[in-house]
Amino acid sequence: MSFNKKVDKCVETVCKYIGLPTPTSFYKKFLLGVSGGNPEVVAPKDVKMEYFQIEEVFLVASGDMVENFLRKAGKNDSFTYSHEIRSYTAGERIEKRRQISAREYIELLEQSKCPAKKTLKKVR
Numbered sequence: 854m855s856f857n858k859k860v861d862k863c864v865e866t867v868c869k870y871i872g873l874p875t876p877t878s879f880y881k882k883f884l885l886g887v888s889g890g891n892p893e894v895v896a897p898k899d900v901k902m903e904y905f906q907i908e909e910v911f912l913v914a915s916g917d918m919v920e921n922f923l924r925k926a927g928k929n930d931s932f933t934y935s936h937e938i939r940s941y942t943a944g945e946r947i948e949k950r951r952q953i954s955a956r957e958y959i960e961l962l963e964q965s966k967c968p969a970k971k972t973l974k975k976v977r
Contacts, residue, residue: 904928907975912965923961934958
């Protein structure tokens with residue numbers, strides 16, 4: 854039995870034991886590092902590659918253990934927008950995420966005219 858099948862079996866056993874639904878499939882994602890700032894990656898022809906642009910704007914948070922940010926993700930001038938607030942209480946992470954419109958995204962950006970606002974741009 855391969856290592857991956859053993860891990861899958863262990864996850865299945867633990868899920869059944871604690872009463873959670875058993876996952877039917879697992880997905881693997883790979884992050885490829887590039888040097889020199891060039892995002893082009895040479896890969897075999899049978900490997901499907903897509904590039905997505907992600908822009909996260911971190912807004913001013915209401916407390917020390919709160920993260921408040923907007924996310925714009927997509928490609929070819931077609932994007933989705935979301936607003937997410939993460940808080941941490943008693944060592945537990947609580948996320949509130951909601952899909953928003955492009956208009957609402959722009960309005961929230963304009964409302965937050967704060968110098969503490971940080972923008973993170975990613976290519977995946």
